[in-house]
Amino acid sequence: MDHYRPKSAIIGIDGPGYWWLAYVPSNYRLACGFCNSGGSQTGGQRGRRTKSNHFPLFDESTRATDEHCDYEKELRVLLDPADFRDAHLLGFDLNGHVHRRSDAPRSDVETSRALCRADETIRILDLNRELLVEDRKTKMGEINKLVPLLMSPLSKQVAQEIIEGKIGLRSDWSAAALEALRGHPQVAEDLVSPSHQGQAGPTVPAPKRAVDLTDLMLLISAGSLKAGFTLTATHDGDQVEATVLDDGRISCRSRIWSTPTSAARAVTGQEDIDGWAFWTIRVNGIAVFLAELRDEYRHQSLPANHESSQDA
Incomplete structure (x- = not known):
């Protein structure tokens, strides 16, 4: 049993945590020792801590800083296992991997920030560990x-x-x-x-998304981008590669991610990295950052016979 909103500190934030919620029952969740304080392991090697004091928000201006603030107005990233609407966002494949359900609509803030709450929760808690x-x-x-x-x-x-x-x-x-x-x-x-x-959970339609990887595959001419194309990046002096699947998701190091940012954060272990400014692709032989392509095609219309999916 431990805190959903950390009581003493928040990773990436200067100052104390949600100290006034330390003894409030509604802030307690069941948590395994691994998730709360152990840390992920890859190949038997100890990696970063998982949930611990992580509590990222989409917008820091909404963060509650004392007992007089309404923390229910926070635009939280981590899914809450006590909220059935959040629980519905997760599904499983037959091999036991957890992923965001394809039929679950995205919120406005997920769409505008090009970040998937389910992916970030899976990444931070390492929910696909062996x-x-x-x-x-x-x-x-x-x-x-x-x-x-x-x-x-x-x-x-x-x-x-x-x-x-x-x-x-x-x-x-x-x-x-x-x-x-x-x-x-x-x-x-x-x-x-x-x-x-x-x-x-809710079944209302998701808002139309901004340009994402699926859009880029449809918009860029001459077949430059087809399913299976490679993303590359450099981290700690090494080149990292990822593959874009036909539905626009990204396969990297045996894991599947819905957004470039979650894939980049999984690779680097950095919580504030923007995947669109991390990954590059080769267009006409030139390495181009995803952000440059997104900006170039942001205002172009998708083909008339294409129905925008709900993955941002």
Whole structure:
């Protein structure tokens, strides 16, 4: 159990944390020791701290600084596990990796800042570290093995009781188990309770986005940008490469990111880096920063038959 808004300090911010919320129950969240104070590991090597005292905002002018401020007005980046609307933003693939749900609309501030709250939360908390991925994959595999048993009158009741236990809100990896069950719509409807349905969150359309990587692939002429093109950058004297997928997401070091900024921060470990000014691509043989291309094409219209997706 620890604080959602850190009480003593905030990484990247001078001054104290949310000291007046130190003993307020609504600021407490369940947290594992790794997430709160351990630090991520890659290849067995200790890396940066994860949640710890991180609490970034989209706009620092909204940050509450004392007990007289309304912290509910903060434009927070980190998802809140106690807010079902935030929880709905996360989904899982069959290999156990967590990602932003493609059907979840973006907020105005995410669109305007070209930053994905889900991606930043996944990055800061290292939610795709190996142990978590393996445990989710195992749980999802258990659900997939139980579903065929629902088709037999002899095993249906037992299988249903086991599945209901695994997707129960108090069960470990229940969100991943529920995601696996929803992959079987012929049986999911009977097993998903109203409490799970309530996790659906808002479905209002997202605002039209600013230019993103998918737009650039559509706008730049002569086929300069096609799915699979490479982004490059230099960090600590080494060249870093990433691949842009056909949906505009970025694959870098075996992880998938929705925005250039989250990908750049994952590579560098720097919390204030702008990915559009970090990554370059080669256009007509010349290395160009993404920010230059974005600015060049910002005011151009997308093809008439292209429906703007919701990923910024």
